Amino acid sequence: MNIPEDLRYSSDHEWVRLEGTRVRVGITDYAQDALGDVVFVDLPAVGAEVSVGGSLGEVESTKSVSEVYAPVAGVVVAVNPELSGAPEQLNADPYGDGWICEIEVADPGTIDTLLDPGAYRALTEA
């Protein structure tokens, strides 16, 4: 299972990449593998204010529907427009082209409360 060293993770299988005061958010390789082929992504609205654990939309595969939870609090400032027409990018490149949205973080310090790669790996192997 691919778990990049430069990211932080939530226990709900989202990843976070800090870029200044923004974070880019997606779902992990483990999550996309568990979902199977993603056929539809319901993206959050740009401008939406989210709290930790709040909804960032839904990801639907041929077999199930899963909610995406905000790993940090803040305002959604960008969404990945490619996912509407090509949701399979979420399977093919979950940490790259398959990113879901960007959040302007209310308190960048909260990033440190997320799981580091080692802790996340331990979670997925439990």
Next chain:
Amino acid sequence: MAADETTAPEAADRRSPLHEVHLALGAKMVPFGGWEMPLSYPNGTVAEHRVCRSDAVAFDVSHLGTVRLEGSDAFDVLQGALTNDLHRIGPGRAQYTHLLDEEASVLDDIIIWWVAPERFDVMPNASNTSRVRAAIGGIDVTAERAVIAVQGPRARERLAVVAPEAAAVGRFRVLEFDWKGAPCVAAGTGYTGEDGVECAVPAEQAPAFFEAVVAAGAMPAGLGARDTLRLEAALPLHGHELGPGITPLQAGLGWVVGWDKSEFTGRAALDAERETGPRRRLAGLVTEGRQPPREGAVILADGQMVGTVTSGNFSPMLECGIALGFVDTEAGLTQGDSVALEVRGRSLPAVISPTPFWPPKKGAS
């Protein structure tokens, strides 16, 4: 991310003779009807689906039951228990039929392989095998064999490399053949809307047979693709489009009933329903976007509830949402009418559409 668990975890204590082959091929295994079966292989459900439409795939469908009836009274037992008329076929042919209860609910939908004059292999759904045996008797030989379905426009060409005799079986024909000395049965049947052949192979030889079919170019495909393929072909799945409270007429399967034969279980209730017309009918639904409609979604016409979705998913060929659902007859809806599907509090526009969804009708607007 959290999965929306719509079904409780089920026990899966039975394994196919092909279990080790699936693991070696990297299959994702899931519980299904008491069996542990492949959901998909590393290519994924959508790729498996498309290859079945363009080339050939191989499914392990060993979880289907095989109940064997032999002897001079086998014909009469089946003719009296099941809806379809065995006089329509003969030895060496296959027939799709239903087992009803007294209220004409479909207890199971079944394929019969009439293998030899006094031998019938009756194939119920995995979880209904004991129910079917209670109605017709016979011997459960499910554990003795694997059933391998090779499906797709190039299925016969691929299968011919492994078993040329089996590959030549006609549509809805059944024949016995030997594979490396093992007695096998082939039938020109399937559940994908494509041409194809299903082969019952003794458990011992089945792994080598499956591997040979895959080596001949059929892509292994799992239950995920089997479900999206059958939905595009608008083929019913028991527990969804068939089951308690659902009659063959409501499901649009009146052709499964041998109206000219004398008696079968559920006949009286079915005759009464035929007289008045079914109160609801199965309809096809197509959505504009990619969001899959799902089982349980409420069908609304002009704000009024007129039915419920029984199966829904993304169509890999049409690249939009498709669904089957029961619609109240008195709503008076016809093909082309607009409805709304309530999916988790949101409304998804859909159109009542002809089925099967695939292949699309030539010349249709």
